[in-house]
Structure formats: structure tokens, C-alpha cells
Amino acid sequence: MQPLRLGPHDLLEYDARYGVLICRECQYAIQKSALPSHLLRHKIYRGERQRLLSSIAQLDVLESENVTLPAPTSPPIDLLPIISGYRCMIAGCENLCASSKRMKRHQSEAHELPNSPSYARPAKLQTFFRGTKLRYFEVACSMAVNSPKKPLMATFENDQTHDKRAHRQLPPYVNTAATLSLSPSTGSTPNGLDLEALAYLHHFVTRTSSTLPVAENSELSGSYWQTNIVIQALEHQWLTCGLLAISAGHSIVLSVEAPTKEVHRKRYIQFLAEFSAGREHMIRIKEANMEKETVEIAMKLGFILQCVQGVLAGPESVLSKKSFCESAATFDMEYFMQTVPKFLVSHPGVHPSEARSEHKATQNDPFPQATTIFKTGVSRSPDNISMFSICDDQPSVINHLRTLPSRMAEVFGKPENVQDALATLSAIAVLVECCETSFASNTVETAWRCMARWLIKVPDHFNHMVSQNSPVSLVVVAYWSAFLVKRVEDSGCWFLMGSAKTILLQVVEHLSTHGYATKSLVESLLP
Template sequence: MKLGPGDVLRYDARYRVLICRECQYAIQKNAIQSHLLRHKIYRGERRALLAAIAELDIVDPDDVPLPPSVSPPIDGISIVAGYRCLVSGCGHLCASSKRMKSHHSESHGQGNLPDFDSLAQEVKLQTFFRGNKLRYFEVTPLPTRSSAINAGNHAQKAREREQGNHTDQTVHDDEESVRAPGSHVLTPDLETLRYFYHFTTETSSTLPSMDNPNNSQNYWTGQIIPLALQHQYIMSGLLAISACHLATSEQASSASTVHRERSAQFSLQLFSAWEKSKHNLSMPNHIEKTRMQLACILECLCWAYPEFGLDVSAAKGTELVSIIETMREFGCRLVSSHTAPQRILGSLAISTSLSLENSVVSCPTDKRLDELHDLPSRMAEVLGKPKSVHDVLVTLDAISVLSKCCELAYSSDEMHVAWQSMVAWPAMVPEHFHNMVSGHSTPALVVVAHWVAFLVQRVEDCECWFLDGAADKMLRVIRNQVVNSQDGPEILRLFP
């Protein structure tokens, strides 16, 4: 049964869930009204729709049965690539090879696996709900007509080779023709199309939106992809991120190396093309905003996966100050380029308030807020009398803003909420504080360490794949800067 304007909702009677076809997940029963508001369904139309929905049998997330693995995908629910554990009697499902390796280590005592493929199988996954109600189940996509034709062609060629109709030399010549310089074979273009297709179907749903955090995939496919089709460097940025996404999801296979190399090439194309055009004074603001957003995600990837060899040197480099500055630009543009940084958090609170239906705070913030509340007195105890009253006031302001951002970040289990809370903090702190960070001011570095531990780590915990492991690396960089100072060991007591 389809409901709502444009059939935005779909009721699946088999599983007794109400699916938002636009967001591509099921809506919890107690969050339907706020979800309709998110899609700008107001007053009379909303009341009539709620009345119709009230007649449906919708169960709580914990009561929804999961389909068997041989089932076709549930219509309206996004499909993600993942892994199934092959250990006898297990069958655990994960969305990344890294999490599957952690599962093998924690549940089966198998760390540093020499042959990952023998203990995990690539599968297609879906989940009815997100956030703290996420439960993956395996699905078997129905073969398309083109895949059936391709399979038939491969089978026919295999039979011909077995019958001796193709010699090994002929096959070798065919392979060489694909790779020959100047060849008219379309393989290179098809490779690019593969990354583009992967971005539109999978990667786009994993990235945070510059605008509405509740509509991320539509933002990337509806707003950014049209720009990429007009501007080569934007397309290069999308392809670089898509190749990275494939590399992380196929880390256990030899294909990962190819994806890494291609992501580095696409990244270089992005920044090389941007260097040539950045002096264009007539560059539209939305183009610069998009370029900066791509650069921010790629710089996060530099921290998370330094082995990928991404080239962001044409932008800002990969030091701590650089990524903070990049996130600061990102945060300042969340609402508009004309919005004062001090208003960002309020705007975020409004834009994210309708996304909390799948959210029960997954980890209490009281401990973190208490730690931030006590931080000024602890810093005074360890660091002694401050040299500058202005530095003290600016540092207190940064701590206060961090507390507000933490409250927002932990109000939802949605990655988009955590991401926008994280980038809002550097956008809201005073310019003088950024100067303190650049000058390796110890109080400023201590506050940044809390931002990393509380907000960057929060984004990681919400399964942000392109920041995976970045928080630990950033904290190590900050600790190394502090340890080199005279009071290093004492200062480390202030770290979270």
C-alpha cells in the first residue's frame, strides 16, 4: 500500500512496517508525525494521512521479523554491501570488512587473519531501521536482464575455450587490446562509470549533507551530481570518494589496491583542476561550497586511511590545523555563507530536531558535560596562572560551545547529526582561539583534544566510514605536541 504525496510512504503488510521511500528506511510508530513534517506535509493533508496510517498494524522495531537470506530485497529499503561470518553456527552480518575483522577477533578469537575470504563472504544487506535500532539482514537481489546476458556471454566464451575455439594466445591478445594505449575499447570509460554508479547507488547515502541532514542522499544525487556533470573537478571529487568507499569495503581483496590508486588519481585531478580555476573571481558560491565539502571529506580520508596516498596538498595539507580549518569552513556554510557562526548551532538544532525519531541517546552525555564543566578548574590547577586574560576568556568560550555541540551530537544516533555538530564547533569558536591552536597554545590544544575525543569520535561511532580511526590518530598528534613541552606529563592528565 502506497500513501502520501508522490507515494512517499509504503506500508509492507508482511513485516508490518511503514517505509519512507524517499529516506529508504522504516519509520518508528511514535515518530511518524515528525517524519511527515520533515517532508513538509502540513495540516490537513498530514491529518488525513495520519488517520489513514492509524488504521494500519505497525509494530515496534524489536517485533519486526527479519526475512530469510534467500529473500529478494524489500522494496523501498536501501541495499548496502557487507559481509557474513562463515564460522560455523555464527552468520554475523557487518557492513564493512573492518567490523567483520573485529567480530572475528572478539567473538572467535581470530585476529590478524591471513585469509579473510575463507571466514567471511560478501553479501548484500538491508536494515529496516537505522540508529540504535539497526539490524542487518541478508537479501538476494534478483538478476537483471543485463546481468543474465553477461552471464550467458561468459558461459559461452568458457565453452568455446574448452572446445579449443580460442587459443591462449588469442585470449592474451584480447586482454592486451583492452590495455593498449590509444585503444578504442571502452573499458577505461566503463571503469569510471562503475565508480560513478557506485557513488549514486551506495556512497551518496553514507555522506553528510551540507543542507538538510535528514535528506542526505537526495542532496548528493539531486544537487551535487548535476553539478558534477557540468564541472570536471567536482566529478573527480565524487569519483575519488567513491573509489575510496569501494577500497574500504573490499580491503580484503586485491581489488582494494586498484581502488586506492584510482582514488589518488581522481583526488589529484580535483585539486589540480581547482588550482587552475580558483582565481576566477566570478566563481559561484555554490560551486565553491561543493568543492570545499569534497575537500573536507577527502581530508578526513587522509587521516583515516593515510595508506591511500590521497593528494590534498594543493588544498591545505593534512596537519591538525588544516583539518580543523577545513571543518570550520564546512560549518560556516551549513546554513549559508552569510550566516554568522554564532547562529549555526541554533539552526542545526532546528534542522535536526525532526530527525530524532530513530534516536534514543545511545550514550549518556552527563559524564562528558561534567568533564567539560570541571575542565577550566583542572587546567588552572595544572597550568598555573595564565599569561593572558584574553586567552582565558576565549578558551572558556570554546569550552562552552563544545558543551552545547556535545548535547546536540548525543541527542541522536544519526551520523548526520553528529557530523554537523562536530563541524559546527570550529565554526563557532572565536578567531583568536584558532590562532592559539596554530601557535600550539597548551590550553587550546587541551580543548581541541576534548573536541576530538567527544565529537570526532562520536561521528566515528555513528559509522562514518571516512573518519574511521581518525580520532585516535588526531589525539596522538596532539599528545605528541604536548609531550614535547616542559610540563608534558602533567598536561596529559587533562586529556579525556
């Protein structure tokens, strides 16, 4: 029986055996209540989204708690990642865990057994849903050594199966001698990594680490990703997989030949699945029970990987849609804006709002800052200025921003709320300031920090307006994206490629219900 596929590029597949609707790009089943927002993340807008939801309504899609899980002897579900885990062997239990540490904790807490893996056996696991609805089930599979879904991570620390894979071909960019030098002389590899995974770890340390953002004024800026993060991540296998997924994504971007991209793509999907499973477990047991450093690293890796997914599967994809269908660009604008400032914080666990203390005057009284945008008299800017046409023309950018309040006044009229008006003017003033600094430098570090500083320095009330999808605030967000986020892309930040356009498209979608005039304020920014 042919599977029923729906949506553009066969995005969704309905499995009638279990009553689940699986996103073929994200590789997990979507709950009915989450379908509209999930389709929006995949940039399926308005009419097309409604038609697709109408078709899905004709299907018998079950709620997650009503889905009957496959029997342990069942073959794997093709669209779902396979995770190396464990089944508890205590009579009547059969609990499933995705790692040895979780299994040991389960046996200690549920069965009061010593800290030993003797009472569990390895198992191949899958799950239809993620997050709070995650339920593992065991599958029966016998995969070849080079199977795309074979995990590259050994789960128990004393697993020596990497010896069987020692002769695999390493990715083409790897300096073999340097990579092998990472392995201890005893023949084991760090954290159970096989040689292929070590190659990606070597690439991360020698190349990828230098491309990632660090905290502002951090004493560890030179070695933060290269040493500190790596050492801490190696203490947890799922965090290590996060590093390796970023490395594989970076390798895809750097590669020219399609076959090489495909090799890295398969590795990326495997690493990402392992990291995602570990992160979801961390969320389930609550972050309060985890070390602050672990939570901090997980947050940063998760954010970068979301951006990488946008690069690989978004509108500016470095891969063709045909060759990349297993991973999705599930871009979340609100999450993006909340997380970027955290990369400027020097100490783990510090919330970005605490970093606002240096800008206390700005937060308490936005009016003096708002008036600065009128200090310099400038002529009216052109009606159309694209984020792809401004290049390094700083005067055009600043001029366009300083005339933005008058153009917004023509569309929105007299503001009903004085606080909204002052917060918006202040946000524009901060945007002018950040653009002046960003465009005066050619470094990706300055561009990133200016992009993040705007999010920190805008008034709290403006952030509240954005959270409420206020059209006035979304217009300003669109200009922040077109000028500062795009500036980071143009400065060479590989994992943000396409992010500016994606944010703009989402803003245009939100504003489309407020009339053509409102939408035209930001639509002109698109190419």
C-alpha cells in the same frame, strides 16, 4: 642505479637526475622549505624528523625553479601521476595544458584563435611540484589498456575512445543494467566517462552520496549529493573525477577481499590525480574567476578526499602499508577545523563566520556562557578517560569536561590574560553543550552537526588562540576531538575514521615542548 630512499617505509625517494626529492605516497616532489611540515603531516615526529632532515641536507636538492624538466621524448617518472593533456601546436609556443578548456582559453588569449582544438595535439603530462610551483612537462609513454596510470577520463568532450574499453570488467558491486542505463542511447557516455568510471559514478549516486554531510536545515538535504552536486560536477571533468575518487575510496572501505581493495585503490589514485590537477589550476587562476558553485563543490570534495586519504593511509588504515603506498595521509588539523563548519552553510559562498550571527551573544560576551559549566555540582572525574573507553557514557564525559578547568588550573596556574581565560572557559562550556546534544542521539547527522557547531560557537578569540598554538586552547581542542570527532566516527562516518586519533597525536606533538604535566592533560585521552 638503485634509487635512494629515505624515511620510514621508504617514504621519500631522491632522483639525482633532476635533483628532486619525491614523496612516494603523495606522488610529487617536496620543496626544501616545506620538508619539515610535510614530514610532520606524515606523523614523523621530533628526533626521527631531525635525523631525516640531516640526511636530506647531504643531498643536492634543487629549488623548484632550478629543476631542469625532462625532454618530451623522456619516459615517465615512475613516482609521478600521468595526466592526459594537450600541447599547443602553434609554431614557437608548445604550451602545455591539462584539459581542452584550458588549451582553448590559452589559444584564444595568446594566439587569438577560434574556439577549436584543431591547433593542439594530445599529450601525456607530468609535474614534479604542485600548487604555485606547478610546471607541466610532456613524457613519451605507450601504456597498455589496463595500465594503473592510464587516465579514465577523456579530455575533449567529443572523444569516443570509451568504445574501445566497453568490455572491461566492472567493479564487483555494480548493477550492470543500472549502470548502462546512465549512458545516452547514442553510445556516448556522460562527460566522456568510460564504463568503468560510470560504475563508480553509479556507486556514488546510489550509495556514497547518502553518507556525506549536508547543510543544516537545507531544503535540498535529501538530494544534495545525489543530484545537485552530481549535475554541477559533471560540467567539469576534474570535479567529476573528485566524485569518482570519493566513490572509489568508499568502495575500498566497504570491500573485504584484498584483491578487490587493490583494484579500487588503483582507480582511486587515478581519479585523485586528475581532480588534484584541476583544483590546482583553479587555485592558480584564482578562485575569484570561478563560479561560486564550482569553488564550493571543489572545497567540499577536496576536504572529503583529504579525510579519505587519512582513512586509507593513516594509523587506522583499512589497507596494509605494503599494499597502499601511492597515496598519503596528509592530514592538516587547521584546515580540518576551518572547513568542517562550511558543511553547515546552506548557500554557496557563505563564510562560516556569517553563520555565527545566531550566536552573536556568545561571541560578544563569553562570560555568561562560561559560568554555565559550574551550575551543576559534580564530583571529580577519573584522571584517565580514553576516547576509546567512554562509549555512550554521557555522564562520564560531561563530568570530565566540567572538571577540566580545575585540572588545567593546576597545570597552568593563574592565567595572565583574562580574555584568554574567559574564551577558554566559554569553549569548554560550548563543548559541554554540544556533547550533551551529540550523546543524546544515535544519528551520524546529529553527531556531525554537533562537531561542527562547536567550531562555530566558540569565541573568535579562542580561534585566534588555536591559530597561535596556545597550549591552553590546544588542550580543549584535544577534548573536542576525543569526544565529538570520535563520536562522528562511532556513528558511522566512514571518511573520518582515524581523524580523532590523528588530531590528538598532533596536539600531543605540539604540547610536548611545554612539559610533561601539560602533555598529560591530553595524553590520557589516547588508548
